[in-house]
Amino acid sequence: MSPTTVKKPATKTRPQTQRPPLWKVILLNDDFTPREFVVEVLKAVFRLNESQSYRVMMTAHQKGACVIAVYTRDVAETKAKEATELGKANGFPLYFTTEKEE
Numbered sequence: 001m002s003p004t005t006v007k008k009p010a011t012k013t014r015p016q017t018q019r020p021p022l023w024k025v026i027l028l029n030d031d032f033t034p035r036e037f038v039v040e041v042l043k044a045v046f047r048l049n050e051s052q053s054y055r056v057m058m059t060a061h062q063k064g065a066c067v068i069a070v071y072t073r074d075v076a077e078t079k080a081k082e083a084t085e086l087g088k089a090n091g092f093p094l095y096f097t098t099e100k101e102e
């Protein structure tokens with residue numbers, strides 16, 4: 001009898017590390033909200049420091065929009081809403097939106 005080689009199926013198990021999808025919070029430019037107010041909102045809601053806030057504000061001011069940070073969906077939506085409402089409460093059209101990170 002000839003020897004038979006039995007091959008195992010070539011499968012590999014890969015550990016699947018599940019990470020929750022992240023959502024970007026995006027600051028949109030407008031013509032009315034004072035620069036200093038935008039900076040204060042970024043510091044208060046997103047915990048950015050003065051220079052980080054200034055850079056994000058200026059990027060939105062010059063390019064139309066700027067990604068502030070990424071969070072889980074719930075946190076991103078809550079922060080965007082809170083920051084938009086702070087503008088509204090002060091009579092400004094300041095707007096923050098969220099977008100899923102690919």
Ligand code: TYC
Nearest residue numbers: 028029030033034035060061
């Ligand atoms: N463009 C506004 C101004 O000139 C300042 C501003 C910057 C507003 C960024 C919104 O996301 C913004 N007063």
